[in-house]
Amino acid sequence: MVGCYTSGIASLLLPNGRTAHSRFKIPLNIIENFVCNIKPGSPQAILLLKAKLIIWDEAPMVSRYCYEALDKCLGDIIRCSLTYNKDLPLGEKVVVLGGDFRQIFSVILRGSRQDIVHSTVNSSYLWKFCQVLKLTKNMRLSVGMTALDQDETEEFGEWLLKVGDSLIGDNMDARTILAPTLDIVEEVNNHLMAIIPGGEKLYLSSYSICMDEGNVESQLDLYGSELLNSINCFGLPPHKLIxxxxxxxMLLRNIDQSSGLCKGTRLQVRKLGNHVIEYEVLTGNNVGHIALIPRMNMVSTNETVPVRFQRRQFLIIVSFSMIINKSQGQTLFHVGLYLPKLVFTHGQLYVALSRVKSKRGLKVLLMNHVKMSANSTINIIYREVFEKIIF
Structure with a gap:
């Protein structure tokens, strides 16, 4: 069996769990007709050749091109087999895709609604080979549930499904730790950092232009340090880290999977050195583990950045708050949802509201939006994605 998750933090839930991109060597910036970087005869190829079952969780969250890349890769690996049937997908393997189409889909940079819907797995040529099975019990809500909580928990579960299907609205007051965009998260983090007692330490990054950009000297003249240091985009540590x-x-990259130091892992700062920082792991199976992490190099892969450059910094961001997308796959005891701006894509509101086990663990703070009535917000659902799926 081969098991994998779409998100890094979710992969910590399985012993020796891996992300799909890591396990199948899928390119990060994937487009149509890309293939996995697995060579026939390699240990990775041998593992896939022997596997009878592949389990891939959070399937709707990843682009259809990832599954199609794996399909092409498995076809190449198994093509030499005497029993190979080219008319069957994914190398004739049994593949179980888990996930909730009510949740957030893959992020398409500057993508329209049509682009996002087209990227989902049920828009792939592979979907005709899929059999849809329904899970009807919300395990997140049932864990630790007492007889006294049963009615309230069942009511909350039904309410969440209606939110995910865009069949209901509700009014709530509150405060927050989840937010829809990075700028709001940064605002919350800066506010809480200012009121936390204790001395702060400033870490500045260094940078270099990637050598594959051709004429490095002209790039340095065109893009000076002031511009490159000001760039702050998703997945890249800030130039000024306080x-x-x-x-x-929160970690921004996989560092040591065996120690639970994966992308999305939450840590608590214990000691601030000049060259390394000591942390305690707060999430996953390695809770309480102490780790020393130095500065590391990270190359920007964001298409909006005008030049590819390398930033050397501690691969973390302050995480009093996080974006809603990053919380997908996690179970939390208490969630506050801060919405000074409206959610902007399919499933964001549903994901934020469904991170908790009960309605009592959920608080929402809504700002007054133009043309919105008091104590209400928009819920974005792409209903056309549900057309091939019967809930």
Whole structure:
């Protein structure tokens, strides 16, 4: 069996769990007709050749091109087999895709609604080979549920499904830790950092232009340090990183999977050194593990950045708050949802509201939006995605 998750933090839920991109060597910036970087005869190819079952969780969250890349790769690996049937997909393997189409889909940079819907797995040529099976029990809500909580929990579960199907609205007051965009998350983090007692330490990054950009000297003249240091985009640590002992942070890249140090892992700062920082792991199976992490190099892959450059910095961000997309796959005891701006894509509101086990663990703070009535917000659902799926 081969098991994998779409998100890094979710992969920590399985012993020796891996992300799909790591396990199948799928390119990060994938487009149509890309293939997995697995060579026939390699250990990775031998593992896939022997596998009888592949389990891939959070399937709707990843682009259809990832599954199609795996289909082409498995076809190449198994093509030499005497029993190979080219009319069957995914190398004739049994593949179980888990996930909820009410949740957030793959992020398409500057993509329209049509682009996002087209990228989902049920828009792939592979979908005609899929059999849809329904899970009807919300396991997140049932864990630790008492007889006294049963009615309230069942009511909350039904309400969440109606939110996910865009069949209901509700009014709530509150405060927050989840937000729809990075700028709002940064605003919350900066506010909480300012009121936390203790001395702070500033870490500045260094940078270099990637050598594959051709004439490096002309690039340096065109893009100076002031511009490159000001770039702050998703997945890249900031140039100015301000930390205090005791604050929570989140890893931006996989560092040591065996120790639970994966992308999305939350840590608590214990000691601030000049060259390394000591952390305690707060999530996953390695809770309480102490880790020393140095500065590392990270190359920007964001298409909106005008030049590819390498930033050397601690691969973390302050994490009092996080974006809704990053919370997908996690179960939390208490969630506050802060919406000074409206959610902007399919499933965001549903994901944020469904991170908790009960309605009592959920608080929402809504700002007054233009043309919106008091105590209400928009819920974006792409109903056409549900056309081939019967809930």
């Amino acid at each position: 930390l205090k002992v005791g604050i929570p942070v």
